[in-house]
Amino acid sequence: MQVFKLCIKVINKNKYLLLVYVVIFLVISFTLSLTAVREMETSTSFKPAKTEIALINEENTPLINGFRAELAKVATFVDIPDETEALQDALYFRQVSCIIRIPQGFTEKFMNGENVQLGKISIPNSIRNVYIDLCIDKYFNTARLYVQNMNGITQQELVQYLKKDLYDTTSVEMIAKGEKTSVTNLNYFFNLFAYPMLSIIILGMSTLMLIFNDKDLKMRNSCSPISSTNISMQFVLGNLTFTFVSWLIMVLSCLLLNFKSIFDFNTVFLVISSFVFAFCCSGISFLIGNLVKSKDAITAVNNVVTLGMCFISGVFVPQEAIGSSVLKIASFMPTYWYVKANNTIAKLTRFTLDTVKPVLYDFLIIIAFGLAFFSVSLAIRKKYRSYT
Template sequence: MPIFKLCLKIFRKNWSSIGVFLVIFVSLSCIFAFSYSQSSLSKGFTQERAKVALISKEKTPLTEGFRMALAKNADFVTLPDQTEKMQDALFFRKVTYILVIPKGFTKDALNDGTMKMEKRVVPGSAENAYIDSIVRQYWHLATVYAAHEPNLSETQIADHVKRDLSTSTPVVMHDQHAASADSNFITGYFNFVAYGLTIVMIVGIAAVFIVLNRQDINRRIICSPIHSISVNLQIFLAIIIFALFCWTGFSGLGIFLNLKNQITAPIGYYLLNSVVFTLCLSSISYLIGNLVSNRQALSAIANVIGLGSAFLSGAFVPQELMNQTVLKIASFTPTYWYVTANNRIAGLGAGNWAETKSILNDMAIVLAFAVAFLILSLVIGKRRRMYA
């Protein structure tokens, strides 16, 4: 099997560069997985409390009620009523929101007056938007009660507004793929593997074809008594061995790091999904090897394909946060279906076994990509041999 031995010899010759890629991307996968699991530990909404300075030049039942309403979502900071002090406090972020209630504001507001409160804020502060909402809501309710119930005193209006604002609606957040922190780690790891494995496979396999497609070597292979089918089979066997080596390097570390959590995370599905994806990458690398003859351009092409597909498909950013148009474009890449299957597998850790069929469908689509790329590679390879 001379072609097979030649391919292995090329792999060994390029081992130093491939090994560097392998170590770098395995390390990056671990770092990404740890950060992914930590960011996914708590799924929910927590209201940020703004640092507010409320300076009221009058003391009425409504202004006191307004202060109590703000206290639910703000931390009060005491400031003197001096412009320079206020500006300094905003600049050094001691406060993000300053509100000054002028004397006579309550009576003016209840009578549809034009008097305004003085507001100073830190630009772009997200928590200030919620404070603005509370301010508008409180005084709007107060003016509504004053307009429709003119016999109510300020104390009664303040009590009614307090009662209305105390009403709350419970919110329950449902995650599409409920998963534990352990499952989040292994999901993040295998999702990021899509990036590293793509680059390592393309660089390693395409390098073989750059050598085999050299005119002198290609002509020697054509003139040899070895049948073209045997040549392709020997190349396929060498590629499978190399792919198995790369897959073992990436997946083996993932299994080791998640050794204590094998029960909570269905590791077998992750491994099967990664095997299918590795086969698809072998076909893609085979195709690129038949198209590229410049070794210097190979790394650039591998990075473009690896980074591009990873960003579009949700390997770095959760698919739930991505634009639907981007995801539709990404669905034309096998990486998208690989990541989608991983996200579904994460839900299996919570006992949702009904998604098994969808996971297998995603894997079948990746296999279909592999077959399509392989057929295209064989056609292009045959044309290259004809015109060698």
Template structure:
């Protein structure tokens, strides 16, 4: 297999150049991935909201409201003036202001619906939970008041606070799913960015040598058929892609080592292996199309960045528009990222649950075959043109 050995020699001579590509793009990928790695905890943790409360009366009902809010809020000492309150809201010292008017408790106990003045930051989502807590407190108080009209404020307060303090244990149904949606999926998605660029640059560099018009004519006079030559070149391309894939997968497994024992890890590796075969064919196709080193760099940047941006490598597919995703579906990168998303969202994977994942992998294989056939056709056309 002289052509195959020659390709390996060329790869060896270009090792330093390829290593630079590896180093630069691996560092860029690590920076991107480290900056955006999800650090979400499993479950829910309530954060306290900084609020100011101004009550013009001190009654058991109002004191009960303060006690109910103490679980979700931190009471800030702010001067009771419009200017001080506005400054505190502007500088985010507080995000919620409550003002209880005089006579509120008597009106409430009389069955009326007195109003509490509330001032919030428009973009503060935490105020929603404070609103819910206030409504919960007074709704329960109103319910007790309707059932027991003669109840006093102290008893009413105690009943309401006792009910509010009760908690319900919640078990997270998607615990295993959440554990698999961390670094492993994230780094395997970013593998596509580095691998595509390195594969296209490395393979195209080899193809430039064989696409030289003088070498083409010399090879046409050799005893090795053009079909064998192309097959041996593609074998060398696949070997180069395979070793590049091993390096990048090893890095992804290292950065996601806390999740490596999860059964989904094997499917991440399988999906990336299929993607490797697909990009090998794409690189082989591009190598048959480009005519110069500048064209290689341009093609590598445009195809890699374009495909990664619209396919979900940099921006999650879940927040992208349907039109963009429809366009992205014409790229194998989209199906690779989609496959990673399916893997991370499923637990206890078996033959009955991987239908959508199998479709994503089969589509990538289809892309690989299409790229290879197209590369063979273009390569043959180029060989015929060089013989004329």
């Protein structure tokens, strides 16, 4: 097992470089999970969705105050200075979904039955915009009925009526589907996991291969009494050991950050999924290590391969947000199937053979990818050897 032992020695020497990746991954995942949890919150009772808006109020009348109170049910008010650039920035970076300006003299005109409108700056056609519009129109259309049909109604009376009318809301029944926040969160974690996993394994393996592929060393090894198949197999074993250890470190740290859901069935499946994927990464790294000849080229190839695969298969951006034609290309990559399997697992609520079947198919595809990468690399090794 000389070759295997040497593999472990080389990896051990480079461990700090590889650990940098692990640390970066953990920091990024941690920050992202902090921001992501807030948006995915689900619960058993129906909650009004709130959206951030900026309300610039140039009037202070009972009608407008009533409107503000009504708007507060669907919106959180964000304080932004009334300057064009500050408002534009807030909208661009989605700190607010719209900016509403109540112009001077609005109430007076409204009470006289004139046609008036609030000024609004929003993201065109956005769903939050529709939501706020509904709320605005609801309030003022109901108010209009009173103004037009009750002569001489005062603002105070009007607001009293509106308050009573708008108090009742539709009763909503929630059917539990059992989506768990912690699982969606973990799903995101494991999807993201594909990037550092690929990077670390490719970097580690290629460093190893470069040393072994050194011409002089290779020639010396060729005349040793160990058969070349034996060397190759020890190499594969070294590769898999390294993969397993890096996988273990990352999964453990991943679970430590999300310790609440360790005992879920979903988590168990996610861990299995990442393991299957790690095997495939191992195959990819073996192939790259066999093809690339210089250290500088490895960084380049590593970046292009990992970023490329991760970007288009939904590791960084959710798969639903990626165009269908891009996803078609992505389906030729193992990362796509890995993310797909994870997303399916996160949605599972019952674990029977029937429900788990699609996930198992995805696993098989990933394993097949891994085997294919290994066989191609072994074939290439053999071919190169016969040249020398």
